[in-house]
Amino acid sequence: MTDDRRQLHLNLFILASGHHEAAWRYPASTPDRMFDPGFYADLARTAEAAAFDAVFLADIPKLDDNIEFNSAGRLDPLLTLATIAAVTERIGLIGTASTTYSHPWALARSLASLDHLSRGRVGWNIVTTDSPAAARNFGLDANPDAATRYERADEYVDAVLRLWDSWEDDAIRLDREKGQYLDPARIHQPGIRTPHVQVAGALTTPRPPQGYPVLVQAGSSNHGRAFAAKYAEAIFTAQQQIEDAQAFSADIKAQAAARGRNPDHVKILPGLSPIIGGTEEEARRLHAELNELTVPAFGLMQLKDFAYIDLDHVGLDERVPEEAFAGAGDVTDNSKSRTQVYADIVRREKPTLRELLHTLAGARGHRVLAGTPEQVADHVQTWFENGAADGFNVMPPYLPGGLDTFAETVVPILRERGLFREGYTGTTLRDHLGLPRPENQHAG
Numbered sequence: 001m002t003d004d005r006r007q008l009h010l011n012l013f014i015l016a017s018g019h020h021e022a023a024w025r026y027p028a029s030t031p032d033r034m035f036d037p038g039f040y041a042d043l044a045r046t047a048e049a050a051a052f053d054a055v056f057l058a059d060i061p062k063l064d065d066n067i068e069f070n071s072a073g074r075l076d077p078l079l080t081l082a083t084i085a086a087v088t089e090r091i092g093l094i095g096t097a098s099t100t101y102s103h104p105w106a107l108a109r110s111l112a113s114l115d116h117l118s119r120g121r122v123g124w125n126i127v128t129t130d131s132p133a134a135a136r137n138f139g140l141d142a143n144p145d146a147a148t149r150y151e152r153a154d155e156y157v158d159a160v161l162r163l164w165d166s167w168e169d170d171a172i173r174l175d176r177e178k179g180q181y182l183d184p185a186r187i188h189q190p191g192i193r194t195p196h197v198q199v200a201g202a203l204t205t206p207r208p209p210q211g212y213p214v215l216v217q218a219g220s221s222n223h224g225r226a227f228a229a230k231y232a233e234a235i236f237t238a239q240q241q242i243e244d245a246q247a248f249s250a251d252i253k254a255q256a257a258a259r260g261r262n263p264d265h266v267k268i269l270p271g272l273s274p275i276i277g278g279t280e281e282e283a284r285r286l287h288a289e290l291n292e293l294t295v296p297a298f299g300l301m302q303l304k305d306f307a308y309i310d311l312d313h314v315g316l317d318e319r320v321p322e323e324a325f326a327g328a329g330d331v332t333d334n335s336k337s338r339t340q341v342y343a344d345i346v347r348r349e350k351p352t353l354r355e356l357l358h359t360l361a362g363a364r365g366h367r368v369l370a371g372t373p374e375q376v377a378d379h380v381q382t383w384f385e386n387g388a389a390d391g392f393n394v395m396p397p398y399l400p401g402g403l404d405t406f407a408e409t410v411v412p413i414l415r416e417r418g419l420f421r422e423g424y425t426g427t428t429l430r431d432h433l434g435l436p437r438p439e440n441q442h443a444g
Contacts, residue, residue, distance in 0.1 A: 007419065007420060007421055007434075008380065008384055008390075008391045008392075008414060008419050008420045009053045009234075009267055009269060009390055009391030009392075009432070009433060010050075010052045010053055010391055010392060010394055010411075010420065011052060011053055011054045011055065011056045011092075011094065011269060011391070011392070011393045011394065012043065012044075012047040012052050012054070012055045012056065012394055012396075012403060013056045013058070013271065013393045013394065013395045014040065014043055014055055014056065014057055014399070015058065015395070016031070016034055016070075016071040016074070016399075017029040017030065017031040017034065017071050017398060017399055018396055018397050018398035018399045018402055019273050019362065019363045019364075019366075019395040019396060019397055020273070020290045020361060020362050020363070020397040020398060021070055021294060021298060021299065021302070021361045021362075021364075022290050022291070022293035022294045022295075022361065023071075023290070023397060023398040023399070024070065024071040025293040026289075026290060026293060026398045028398060028401045029398040029399060029401075030399065030400065031071045034071055034073070035073070035075060037080075037083045039399075039400075040055075040080055040083060040084055041083065041084060041087045041088075042400060043055065043399065043400055043403060044084045044087070044088050044091055045087065045088060046400065046403055046404060046407055047091055047403065047407070048088050048089070048090055048091040049407070050407040050411045051090075051411075051420070051421050051422070051423050051424055052091060052394075053091075053092050053391070053429065053432040053433060054091060054092030054093060054094045054121075054123060054429055054432070055081075055084060055091060055092070055093060055094070056094040056095075056123075056125065056216075056236075056393065057074075057077035057080055057081065057094070057095050057096060058077075058096050058125070059074060059076075059077045059095070059096040059097070059098075059127075060096075060098075060127075060129065060131060060134060061098060061101050061129065061131075061134045061137055061138070062131055062133040062134040062137055063133075064305075065133070065301060065305065066297075066298050066301035066302065066305070068298075069295040069297060069298035069301075070298055077095035077096055077097070078095050078097070078110055078111070078114060080095075081093040081094075081095050081114060081118075081122070082114055082117060082118075085114065085117055085118035085121065090121070090424045090427060090432075091121065092121045092122070092123055092214070092428075092429030092432055092433075093114070093118055093121050093122050093123065093429070094122070094123035094124070094125055094214070094216055094234075094429075095114075095122075095123075095124065095125060096125040096127055097110075097111075097124060097125070097126070097127070098127050098128065098129040098134075099126060099127070099128055099129075099149075099152060099153040099156040099157065100127075100128050100129040100134075100143075100144065100149055100152065100153075101129055101134055101135075101137075101138045104156050104159040104160050104163065104197055104199055105159075105163060105199050105201075105203070107124075107160065108159075108160045108163040108164060108203060109163075109203050109204060109205055111124055111160075111208070111213050112163075112164060112203060112205040112206075112207075112208045112213075113205055114213075115208035115209055115210055115213050116205065116206070116208065116209060119209060119427065119428070120208070120209035120210045120427065120428035120429065120430070121427075121428060121429050122208070122210070122213040122214070122429065123213055123214035123215070123216050123234065123429050124213050124214070124215060124216060125216040125217070125218060125236070126153065126157060126215060126216065126217050126227075126231070126232075127217075127218060127219075128146075128149035128150060128152075128153050128219070129143070129149070130143055130146070130149070131143060146221070146223050147223070149223075150223040150224075150226075150227055151195070151196060152196035152197070153227060154227065154230070155194040155195070155196045155197040156196070156197055157215070157231055159190065159192045159194075159197045159199050161212060161441075162190045162192065162441070163190060163199065163202070163203050164203070164207060164208055164211070164212050164213075165188070165207065165440045165441045165442060166187065166188045166189070166190055166202035166203050166207075167186070167187055167188075167202065167203065167205075167206045167207045168186035168187075168188075168207070168440055168442050168443065169207055169440055169443070170183075170186060171183055171186035171187055171206065171207075172206060186442075187202050188202060188442055189201050189202055190202065207440060209428065210428050210429065210430050210437060211437040211438040211439070211440070212438050213429075214233050214234060214429050214430060214433060214435065215231050215232055215233050215234075216232060216233065216234045216235070216236065217231065217232035217234075217235050217236070218235070218236040218237070220237050220238070220248065220338075225251065225252060225255065226255065228252055228255075228256075228266075229252055229255030229256045229258075229259055229261075229266075230259060232252075232266060233265060233266060233267065233433065233435055234266075234267040234269055234433065235252060235266065235267070235268050235269065236269055236270075236271065236393050237268065237269070237270050237271070238270065238271055238338060238341055238363075238364075238365045238366045238367075239270045239341075239367065239388070240341060240344065240345065240365070240367055241344075242382065242383055242386065242388045244344075245268075245270055245383060245388035245389060246386065246387050246388045248268070249268040249387055249388060249389065249390075250387065252266060252268060253266055253268075264434075265434075265435055265436070267390040267391060267433055268388075268389055268390050269389065269390060269391050269392055269393045270366070270367060270383070270388070270389050270392060270393065271363055271366030271367065271392070271393045271395050272366065272367050272369065272379070272380070272392040272393065272394060272395060273362050273363035273366055273367065273368045273369070273395040273396070273397055274369050274370075274371075274376045274394070274396070274397075274402070274406055274410065275287045275290070275362070275368065275369065275370040275371075275397050275402075276370075276371070276372070276373055276376060276402075276405045276406065276409060276410065277370070277371070277372065278372065279372060280370075280371050280372055280375065283370040283371050283372065283375075284370050286370070287362070287368075287370040287397075290361070290362075290397060290398070291358040291361060294357065294358065294361045296316060296354070296357055299357035299360065299361060300312055300357070302360065302364065303342070303357075303360070306338050306339075306342075306364060306365070307325075307338055307339040307342050308339065309324055309325065309339065309342070311324060311353055314353045315353065316352065316353050316354040316357075317352050317353070317354055318352060318353060319350060319351070319352055319353075320346050320350075320351055320352065320353050320356050322343075322346055322347055324346075325339065325342065325343035325346055325347075327339075338364075338365055341365040342356075342360065342365060345359055345360075345365075362397060363395050363397075366393075366395060368397075373405075373409035373410045373413055374413060376406075376410050377410050377413040377414055377417070380392060380410075380414065380419070381414075381417060381419060384419065394406060
């Protein structure tokens, strides 16, 4: 039986024309609006009307290699979220920014500014960026290895937190009689000098309304899990099977507890791409229609990009050789987490290459579910009530219609079952997620 005190968390993951790689070819999608501010405003307002916790924008600082066959390009996430903030009131705003290819002082100020401008609705999706092309965009010959990236990320996040704390909450005095605007004793110069990060002075912005914008993380490797257990308050993950999701959630929460953190303050949010029809047959027909619009050359390039697997030599109707994924490792390793998801699909389903490409076309290894609104709600409820998820990153297969259908048909069922809020009960993203406001390290 569902605990009435525990509620689902739902984010809208906005990506191009939708998460299916052929979404831009689907007649009901709107690829011509990808760079239109009204597109993002409309999606956010729909999600806010359904009381979603947040909208989420991913990012990688490079232009994709396979631009010929998919809707390519993306706007700056923080600037786009600022546009969304101006036309919404409650919904959270989560944006991706890399610790490898940005500077902590500049990013800390941008996120603090956006948290002020949105009245406390911001979250930071922390990524380390594993991309040689991104490295070259920032004047480097190669991408740092995983250990180095996470060493820098650890120092970087610590620096950002110290910068957000550089103004105490009551630093602004506004004492007109005495002529004192600020109390200098309540402004702290971080003076950070570590192997990867050097920052001298305080921010130009007061402490964010939330104390810290919500810290979000999306890595499932060993490095990523340890990093998430230390910092993350919400974790985006890709899981296909409930048993894997349960194990992942249990592992992260146990690691967080071992660090003295409250595991209830670490929200596990797997990706879910729901393809919804009035009947199961209708949903499967829509799924097949989207798959028929895919371009195999694009799917093969995606495999190389996400999993470093080259299957160009395999015929589309040949079985995918399991040995092609021999280097993926297993659940005890986790060093190549997304490759392992793909490898598990190959071992479990023994697909042809065409079938594998269709499986991955829906959401790049995240769970794709074609069914009725009731079947989607059943899936959400089962994972939520059995320790596999605290909620979901909803990844509509095409936009805007995929979001509209989920909001209009699935959300009411979740509410009827007592799983999801009728409306917002707070104003900040921390309120929505049930997270405390962190105390300033200089307080007291």
